[in-house]
Amino acid sequence: MTDLYGRHKAVLPDWLALYYDRPIEITHGEGRHVWDADGNRYLDFFGGILTTMTAHALPEVTKAVSEQAARMIHSSTLYLNRPMVELAERIAALSGIPDARVFFTTSGTEANDTALLLATAYRRSNQILAMRNSYHGRSFSAVSVTGNHAWSPTSLSPLQTLYVHGGVRTRGPYAGLSDAQFIQACVADLQDLLGHTRDVAALIAEPVQGVGGFTSPPDGLYAAFREVLDRHGILWISDEVQTGWGRTGEHFWGWQAHAQNGPPDILTFAKGIGNGMSIGGVVARAEVMNCLDANSISTFGGSPVTMAAGVANLAYLLEHDLQGNARRVGGLLVERLRAIGAGVPAVREVRGRGLMIGIELVRPGTDEADPKAAGKVLEAARESGLLIGKGGGHNTSVLRIAPPLSLTVAEAEEGASLLEHALRAV
Known part of the structure; x- marks a missing residue:
């Protein structure tokens, strides 16, 4: 992977952002999961920036x-x-x-x-x-x-x-x-x-x-x-x-x-x-x-x-009424994340609709955005096997959660647990 990263930097623009201190190459996916070139399996809660909407490798598509x-x-x-x-x-x-x-x-x-x-x-x-x-x-x-x-x-x-x-x-x-x-x-x-x-x-x-x-x-x-x-x-x-x-x-x-x-x-x-x-x-x-x-x-x-x-x-x-699934499973997920956020001082707000959820991070006890914490949670989530995104105003202090709309209740619960672990670790 180091070799591919070096080749990337040699021929692509400096402003072409990559996630993670050690960028990963995603080689294949199925359903709501993807695998990297090292064989690691991840629950995908970002879908290639909200683009893998139904599922990875959906047979019909x-x-x-x-x-x-x-x-x-x-x-x-x-x-x-x-x-x-x-x-x-x-x-x-x-x-x-x-x-x-x-x-x-x-x-x-x-x-x-x-x-x-x-x-x-x-x-x-x-x-x-x-x-x-x-x-x-x-x-x-x-x-x-x-x-x-x-x-x-x-x-x-x-x-x-x-x-x-x-x-x-x-x-x-x-x-x-x-x-x-x-x-x-x-x-x-x-x-x-x-x-x-x-x-x-x-x-x-x-x-x-x-x-x-x-x-x-x-x-x-x-x-x-x-x-x-x-x-x-x-x-x-x-x-x-x-x-x-x-x-x-x-x-x-x-x-x-x-x-x-x-x-x-x-x-x-x-x-x-x-x-x-x-x-x-x-x-x-x-x-x-x-x-x-x-x-x-x-x-x-x-x-x-x-x-x-x-x-x-x-x-x-x-x-398959994936809109209805987004409403049902997304509703459960956002409430689970709000319960987690209530116990983490760095979480200012958990907001969202359906399967489009943001977790805003601040320096505890203040309203000051904390993009460094967001970056650390992104890294910790990946280490735990969860891919998420980030964004938010001018400071990228918001974790973005947007999995494929076919997400199951069990996968939502698994992702919430992995994210809780990442938040508390940071």
């Missing part, structure tokens, strides 16, 4: 990929593509957006980039509203609407971005307010901000902030924002790259916790739909999607192989 690859791997969007049409039909119907059109990309970054292109072209404006503590990808435009400086390497931007309060419930100037007061204060902030600008194209927001540490506002915030946005003709882009496909348990899409005023104008997705295959995409009502007045194609978006994987994976998700 691997069979679909193999059969499609044997027929045709690539053709581009210049030709009719049956798997792409089939997946687009299913996603359009599930999206909740009327008269929906779907455009496929290869990643969540590219999906958000496309959504920003559509919104700015439709509104004839390069002004964007985004949430503080947000993350939307690594492209030039996606970085420019990311409200987390740890993931925004340049201040240069093709967009004028204005940041709004509301993505983080338990920190900041409104943390001490009730939920209703919190929403009222954030709406007032939005209205004040719009009073100092004009012709804003869109608000882009994650219903639950992923890289930001699985933070979220009270239910209904974005519905209240929507009332203000609609008065100004401003579009709402819901970034569902991490929250989509039932991961939050209570809803199929994150926006549905804020559904009083209907679906978003634009919805972006990626990660879990391909169960590891490179799929991203945008859903928008036809009027918005068709607003571009120039030619556009995608060489790799909508690839027959990735679309076949998406069709099979989505069918498995729905047929």
Whole structure:
């Protein structure tokens, strides 16, 4: 492994982060478990950054990929593509957006980039509203609407971005307010901000902030924002790259916790739909999607192989009610983790929905984030046989828990016990 690590450092960028002091090579997986090159077995509670959504080596998906690859791997969007049409039909119907059109990309970054292109072209404006503590990808435009400086390497931007309060419930100037007061204060902030600008194209927001540490506002915030946005003709882009496909348990899409005023104008997705295959995409009502007045194609978006994987994976998700499983098993897991956290002084908060759970660590007796402790827990968990993630604001002090949605109760209990051991060891 040392040899592979040396080769990695010799040819790949310094900023391409690796987990662990001794990085591991994951060679294969099955169900909710993976193995490294040294033969060590791990319970996977991060799923390749929320991407292995159903299970590792899911037979239904691997069979679909193999059969499609044997027929045709690539053709581009210049030709009719049956798997792409089939997946687009299913996603359009599930999206909740009327008269929906779907455009496929290869990643969540590219999906958000496309959504920003559509919104700015439709509104004839390069002004964007985004949430503080947000993350939307690594492209030039996606970085420019990311409200987390740890993931925004340049201040240069093709967009004028204005940041709004509301993505983080338990920190900041409104943390001490009730939920209703919190929403009222954030709406007032939005209205004040719009009073100092004009012709804003869109608000882009994650219903639950992923890289930001699985933070979220009270239910209904974005519905209240929507009332203000609609008065100004401003579009709402819901970034569902991490929250989509039932991961939050209570809803199929994150926006549905804020559904009083209907679906978003634009919805972006990626990660879990391909169960590891490179799929991203945008859903928008036809009027918005068709607003571009120039030619556009995608060489790799909508690839027959990735679309076949998406069709099979989505069918498995729905047929086995993995959203319901995320609600049931995730509910048990978050309560178990809260009980553990209550006995660990470094745990400030355990938060989350379904199988999207964050554990925020601080220096005991303070509200000061402790990224070093988070790094140590990450290492200790791996030594115990558990893979987790981390994130959170500008300081990566939040442990991120996001296993495949087929997680069993026994595996949830095992993972909680391993994590408890890691927390107490640190």
